Amino acid sequence: MTRMWPPGGGTRRPLAPRVAAPCEPVDPARIGRRVVRRRAKGMDAGAVAAALEDARFDARQNSRHEDLGDDVPGRAELAEWERLDQMLAAAPAGTVYGPDADDVVRAELAAAAREAELREAARIAARADELQALRELGTLEQIEPRDGDKAVRDELTLRAGGYVQADVDA
Incomplete structure (x- = not known):
């Protein structure tokens, strides 16, 4: 009996590239x-x-x-x-x-909220770029959806001029 390495016969699909989530310094x-x-x-x-x-x-x-x-x-x-x-x-x-009641604290909280919104927008744009690249490679159907991909789908629809792409919508 011969054993194959890696277990499972090497039939795994390659993983989609992951973009590191930006974290707060x-x-x-x-x-x-x-x-x-x-x-x-x-x-x-x-x-x-x-x-x-x-x-x-x-x-x-x-x-x-x-x-x-x-x-x-x-x-x-x-x-x-x-x-x-x-x-x-x-x-x-x-x-x-x-x-x-501290104005400085309130201003810092507002600035932190704006920074969080900018980080989220950057994350959505990076994921949209990733999905667009996978679409161009013809491997879009091989990826697993992630939390927040609805916003990414909306971004891709916005980029396409309001047209909902069937492969992204699926």
């Missing part, structure tokens, strides 16, 4: 700001001022160590504590910090 400064906002939630001006002094002390201590000299999250945390201190100092007495 890590931003240490953004992480530092988010940590401060989470800690500051519900703090009044006095508590924020005390936290700012602690952050300044930590920054002075870190500046004495060579390996901590490039502490991006630490610098972002200090800057965020300073911003919150100034914001609450200008607010009426008794005001407590809440990220929901």
